[in-house]
Amino acid sequence: MDTLRDVFELNGFIGIETRAVEPGSSLLKKGETSKEIYLLSRLQEVGHESDTPVEQRLGLHFDLTVPLSRYVVEHSGQLAFPFKRWQIQKVWRGERPQEGRFREFVQADIDVVGEGTLPDHYEVELPLVMVQALERLREYGLPKATVHANNRKLSEGFYRGLGLTDIEGVLREIDKLDKIGADEVMRLLMETCGASRDQANACLELARITADNGASLVEQVNALCEIHHVDDDADAYALLKEGLDTLTMIVDEAHHLRPGAVIADLKIARGLDYYTGSVYETFLEGADSLGSVCSGGRYDNLASSGKRTYPGVGLSIGLSRLVSYLLHTAGAEASRISPACVLVAVWNEENRADSNEVAYRLRARGIAADVAPTAAKLGKQIKYADKLGIPYVWFPNEDPDDDGADEVKNIVTGEQKRADADTWTPDNEYASQAVRLPAAGE
Amino acid sequence: MDTLRDVFELNGFIGIETRAVEPGSSLLKKGETSKEIYLLSRLQEVGHESDTPVEQRLGLHFDLTVPLSRYVVEHSGQLAFPFKRWQIQKVWRGERPQEGRFREFVQADIDVVGEGTLPDHYEVELPLVMVQALERLREYGLPKATVHANNRKLSEGFYRGLGLTDIEGVLREIDKLDKIGADEVMRLLMETCGASRDQANACLELARITADNGASLVEQVNALCEIHHVDDDADAYALLKEGLDTLTMIVDEAHHLRPGAVIADLKIARGLDYYTGSVYETFLEGADSLGSVCSGGRYDNLASSGKRTYPGVGLSIGLSRLVSYLLHTAGAEASRISPACVLVAVWNEENRADSNEVAYRLRARGIAADVAPTAAKLGKQIKYADKLGIPYVWFPNEDPDDDGADEVKNIVTGEQKRADADTWTPDNEYASQAVRLPAAGE
Numbered sequence: 001m002d003t004l005r006d007v008f009e010l011n012g013f014i015g016i017e018t019r020a021v022e023p024g025s026s027l028l029k030k031g032e033t034s035k036e037i038y039l040l041s042r043l044q045e046v047g048h049e050s051d052t053p054v055e056q057r058l059g060l061h062f063d064l065t066v067p068l069s070r071y072v073v074e075h076s077g078q079l080a081f082p083f084k085r086w087q088i089q090k091v092w093r094g095e096r097p098q099e100g101r102f103r104e105f106v107q108a109d110i111d112v113v114g115e116g117t118l119p120d121h122y123e124v125e126l127p128l129v130m131v132q133a134l135e136r137l138r139e140y141g142l143p144k145a146t147v148h149a150n151n152r153k154l155s156e157g158f159y160r161g162l163g164l165t166d167i168e169g170v171l172r173e174i175d176k177l178d179k180i181g182a183d184e185v186m187r188l189l190m191e192t193c194g195a196s197r198d199q200a201n202a203c204l205e206l207a208r209i210t211a212d213n214g215a216s217l218v219e220q221v222n223a224l225c226e227i228h229h230v231d232d233d234a235d236a237y238a239l240l241k242e243g244l245d246t247l248t249m250i251v252d253e254a255h256h257l258r259p260g261a262v263i264a265d266l267k268i269a270r271g272l273d274y275y276t277g278s279v280y281e282t283f284l285e286g287a288d289s290l291g292s293v294c295s296g297g298r299y300d301n302l303a304s305s306g307k308r309t310y311p312g313v314g315l316s317i318g319l320s321r322l323v324s325y326l327l328h329t330a331g332a333e334a335s336r337i338s339p340a341c342v343l344v345a346v347w348n349e350e351n352r353a354d355s356n357e358v359a360y361r362l363r364a365r366g367i368a369a370d371v372a373p374t375a376a377k378l379g380k381q382i383k384y385a386d387k388l389g390i391p392y393v394w395f396p397n398e399d400p401d402d403d404g405a406d407e408v409k410n411i412v413t414g415e416q417k418r419a420d421a422d423t424w425t426p427d428n429e430y431a432s433q434a435v436r437l438p439a440a441g442e
Numbered sequence: 443m444d445t446l447r448d449v450f451e452l453n454g455f456i457g458i459e460t461r462a463v464e465p466g467s468s469l470l471k472k473g474e475t476s477k478e479i480y481l482l483s484r485l486q487e488v489g490h491e492s493d494t495p496v497e498q499r500l501g502l503h504f505d506l507t508v509p510l511s512r513y514v515v516e517h518s519g520q521l522a523f524p525f526k527r528w529q530i531q532k533v534w535r536g537e538r539p540q541e542g543r544f545r546e547f548v549q550a551d552i553d554v555v556g557e558g559t560l561p562d563h564y565e566v567e568l569p570l571v572m573v574q575a576l577e578r579l580r581e582y583g584l585p586k587a588t589v590h591a592n593n594r595k596l597s598e599g600f601y602r603g604l605g606l607t608d609i610e611g612v613l614r615e616i617d618k619l620d621k622i623g624a625d626e627v628m629r630l631l632m633e634t635c636g637a638s639r640d641q642a643n644a645c646l647e648l649a650r651i652t653a654d655n656g657a658s659l660v661e662q663v664n665a666l667c668e669i670h671h672v673d674d675d676a677d678a679y680a681l682l683k684e685g686l687d688t689l690t691m692i693v694d695e696a697h698h699l700r701p702g703a704v705i706a707d708l709k710i711a712r713g714l715d716y717y718t719g720s721v722y723e724t725f726l727e728g729a730d731s732l733g734s735v736c737s738g739g740r741y742d743n744l745a746s747s748g749k750r751t752y753p754g755v756g757l758s759i760g761l762s763r764l765v766s767y768l769l770h771t772a773g774a775e776a777s778r779i780s781p782a783c784v785l786v787a788v789w790n791e792e793n794r795a796d797s798n799e800v801a802y803r804l805r806a807r808g809i810a811a812d813v814a815p816t817a818a819k820l821g822k823q824i825k826y827a828d829k830l831g832i833p834y835v836w837f838p839n840e841d842p843d844d845d846g847a848d849e850v851k852n853i854v855t856g857e858q859k860r861a862d863a864d865t866w867t868p869d870n871e872y873a874s875q876a877v878r879l880p881a882a883g884e
Contacts, residue, residue: 009810011801011810011812012781012782014779020502020546037485038484039484040480040482040502043478043536046481046492047492049483059485060462060482090462104462104463119815119816125813257802337522339452339455368451368453369453371454373561388522390454
């Protein structure tokens with residue numbers, strides 16, 4: 001979370017935090033997920049909860065987009081648009097928990113929201129910020145991430161050019177490709193979306209196109225249009241062209257700024273979401289079963305208020321799933337439990353003040369220090385440090401009559417030497433702060 | 443939150459985060475607050491919520507102590523005791539919102555929990571960590587904080603020595619002193635706790651004792667015992683003496699480590715909480731109406747599991763109230779909206795890549811940078827930076843044929859000079875990152 005925040009703020013995103021609840025009326029707006037919301041009631045309302053219509057009750061937010069939408073409308077008078085915000089918070093969904101799927105989890109979102117208009121350069125900048133963030137997590141064992149981008153207008157234009165009309169239906173079925181395979185999608189396109197075998201086939205051919213540069217993308221798409229008679233003077237083609245231009249820009253710009261970070265992948269559909277242009281999913285090398293770890297897209301109307309509309313582009317990292325993958329599959333481990341770098345030993349309780357003094361001096365220089373809980377045998381004090389992963393144990397000078405030097409022992413390497421609490425510094429390798437305990441939600 | 447976390451980790455506290463919900467059975471254990479919990483239900487349960495007994499439903503936690511208690515029991519096998527943890531999270535209470543009182547707010551807690559036993563030096567160390575944390579907030583305008591400490595055993599021993607038996611009742615009434623005044627408390631002690639006028643008077647006299655050193659504390663308490671015939675060979679006095687010894691230690695040690703940070707104040711009762719020894723409240727200079735901003739105490743049984751008990755000491759900062767005070771009363775202001783230190787201007791959209799390049803180079807050196815949203819007139823770009831509080835606007839070299847220098851303007855001071863994105867650094871005063879927008883919960 002610290003790493004992501006750091007990257008987001010380096011890129012000028014403003015951090016906001018919103019309350020955990022939104023009115024039922026807002027939460028119920030957004031398609032399928034609405035079945036999974038948690039509603040709240042006060043203890044004294046027990047037995048009467050249902051007297052209040054669901055729309056008027058409060059529920060826990062299930063994403064960070066609904067809250068952003070409310071936030072932007074509420075604060076539009078004070079915001080400078082385009083408004084770039086990051087937000088890392090818990091969200092809740094009443095799903096059946098299973099591997100990689102939690103009822104409480106953390107999302108890390110960035111969005112940029114315009115007032116009335118929003119330049120399309122953000123459609124390449126935002127996925128690149130996410131790639132930069134995921135890149136920084138590689139030091140914890142995360143594999144290389146690649147954003148797969150598509151554009152709804154491109155797909156819709158093509159489908160319409162084929163003569164199909166149930167665009168939402170087609171997108172919904174294409175979205176299932178990775179899960180159920182081409183044959184099954186083919187069958188569904190014909191059975192539920194009114195597609196002929198040829199039309200369904202063409203949809204699948206489009207979905208097979210990938211490209212890491214604009215020229216190859218344009219060539220492949222135009223070739224397919226020719227085969228399937230999507231004429232370049234038709235309205236449908238104009239729509240397709242609009243999406244193709246944006247996607248071409250994205251792939252080429254991304255290639256210029258960060259080669260290999262973003263590719264065009266025309267099977268990306270984000271079937272159930274309300275995107276109107278670019279759509280993104282992000283996959284980790286060698287982690288296909290994990291699915292997309294960072295998804296999003298462009299929406300023309302995040303919110304509207306009177307005549308004002310707020311178009312936006314946003315992506316969201318499912319952070320809990322990512323951390324779960326890091327710990328359970330990628331083999332990441334907490335390097336230590338305690339943030340303390342030093343445990344100051346205590347020779348006897350009467351001299352605890354001396355040990356406290358050492359700890360104070362270390363902390364004053366930013367070195368996290370703990371003091372032994374009791375003046376137990378030294379072996380026991382060292383064992384306490386070891387159990388907490390604290391790399392150094394500090395021995396205050398025991399006898400004020402000798403030459404007066406403290407000593408510090410690195411209990412990982414065994415090295416012990418004289419030290420002064422006002423000048424000593426840990427070796428870099430052992431200095432780094434705090435790794436957290438496993439979240440208690442598990 | 444960053445500041446508090448920093449202080450907690452410097453002192454070797456381990457950060458944990460627990461899920462937002464606990465079972466109703468745990469939430470209902472803890473006295474009066476239980477009336478204020480929020481229960482959860484899934485959308486599909488609407489109309490049937492009450493079929494499930496409240497104890498078996500999930501509710502949002504109303505403090506961070508109930509979750510800690512569960513956490514310690516669940517993870518006791520993996521924890522090194524004494525377990526020092528910090529936790530900063532939202533909590534929820536179904537109260538009527540009013541000034542300084544929210545239904546969703548953030549608490550910042552530190553606790554140290556032992557297994558079976560817990561040394562009493564933590565009873566002076568923990569309040570001092572909180573003082574250190576609050577001290578760091580003074581740069582945002584927080585007044586000086588003083589911890590007022592008492593000890594339940596001292597009070598109980600004295601009350602019993604007077605012949606009173608309804609100890610909880612007396613503590614509950616004494617707790618109201620600041621709110622309703624001495625006369626009213628006197629009346630309540632006589633009417634509801636079975637105290638005679640003399641006994642009630644003695645309780646009030648004890649509550650008037652304050653001391654900034656152990657000697658004065660002991661002298662005042664013993665003088666009062668003599669007047670009211672609390673004999674020093676009675677069991678009651680032994681209990682009083684135990685509390686007095688601890689409180690004396692706390693005041694003297696605190697005075698040694700951080701003079702003026704902790705005083706003995708025998709009216710502190712924490713009437714409704716389950717403390718068994720030391721109790722603390724913390725007041726800000728000149729902010730009496732705010733009440734205690736950081737409270738806590740020692741409890742002999744945070745939790746128990748079979749034969750095991752887990753005694754602890756903990757304090758909790760009501761962070762939302764504190765921030766509310768800082769913003770609305772102490773006059774703190776966000777110094778800027780955006781975390782970006784630099785806005786890179788864009789001369790025209792064709793050259794956006796040059797501006798991106800500058801931003802990349804700045805960010806690579808940890809300088810947060812944003813790029814102008816559009817190639818608008820320069821005045822408009824500067825206005826955008828100004829509205830976000832971004833102190834510097836960067837002008838990439840417009841004409842590659844001239845001598846090639848970029849320039850950067852401090853829009854606060856008006857100073858403009860040549861700069862190189864690989865070496866330039868902001869003046870310290872303008873470099874500091876991110877102040878957040880007001881929380882959207884308001």
